[in-house]
Amino acid sequence: MQLDKLGCRVRDIVSGGSLAVVTDEHVEKLYLQRCRDTLEEAGFAVHSFVIPPGEGSKDGQTYLELVNFLAEIPLTRADAVVALGGGVVGDLAGFAAATYLRGIKVIQVPTTLLAAVDSSIGGKTAINLKAGKNLAGAFHQPALICCDAELLRTLPEDVFLDGMAEVIKYGVIADAQLFQQLTDPQETRVRLAEVIERCASIKMRFVxxxxxxxxxxxxxNFGHTIGHAIEKASGYQISHGKAVAKGMARIAEIAARCGWCSRNTEKEIRAVLETYGFDLDISYSNETLYEIMKTDKKRKGRFIDIVVPEEIGRCRLQRLTTEELGEIL
Ligand SMILES: NC(=O)c1ccc[n+]([C@@H]2O[C@H](COP(=O)([O-])OP(=O)(O)OC[C@H]3O[C@@H](n4cnc5c(N)ncnc54)[C@H](O)[C@@H]3O)[C@@H](O)[C@H]2O)c1
Known part of the structure; x- marks a missing residue:
């Protein structure tokens, strides 16, 4: 859906007269005016809240500033928050909308590939605490997702690549045809809107x-258990997408070694990741990764469920004890 159509769609679902658009400084310069224009044309009073770009803004202080801003406008339960940006904006604005007045509507307008295929869908919202990422959050489904692939044309290559890791993940876990299409990066660019739609529909189905x-x-979570450990071991210097790419390659190697998938499946996963230029080397020891993985928030007592590929387009959960996890690493 084109950004310019946003106002009409929001009018259909928001009965109040005010909207708060949350965005970051990069996206503000590129798209805030267009977003304001379409919403104002639809008759809304639009208030904007702009945060510095980056993960640092997904914190308690910015969250409190944002909910205070919503209260000062003031937004009522009939109004809504619009998240115009990547996953940082989406998570922060979503969490503010989930908690302000015990919950008002949020409209997600993703502007990164990761947000378009992943974070804007599914209703997970969160901020980071000192103890770790996404530790305070809520499930709060968006009232509307407006995904305009044209907005992604301005993405820096590096940010685009982070989203590509998730796109490849969808191919591996659920869509062999998409995976084949992804083997040609040029084709991916040309057919980006279609690729996003396929990924989004897979995520929606799971959710x-x-x-x-x-x-x-x-x-x-395919590739994410090891990916999160790599991200954490690097002190978050390795981005989420790059860490997940390493995690996918590593779990594919483990799966082939344990006989859960063929060597050919492992090779195909590695090859597509390399085609996009992902560096798949892991410079942390297995002991370091294991110690971090043992504290994974998705662990269930002494068990941890790892997503393993069976073939391209099909994965399954493999339950391991933490000791078994240590051994297979
Ligand atoms: N809620 C979920 O289900 C979920 C899932 C995955 C990730 N996340 C969260 O998403 C966050 C990462 O999101 P992200 O990768 O989108 O990063 P991000 O939001 O930090 O955006 C990355 C960079 O791209 C810039 N940018 C955004 N759109 C742009 C555009 N169209 N043109 C040019 N620059 C643009 C931003 O200003 C920023 O500098 C993390 O906090 C992660 O925890 C949430």
């Missing part, structure tokens, strides 16, 4: 079946 992440939704 609809398991909104609160206790079953099939965990399949979306």
């Amino acid at each position: 609809e079946e398991d909104e609160h992440d206790t079953g099939i939704r965990q399949m979306l």
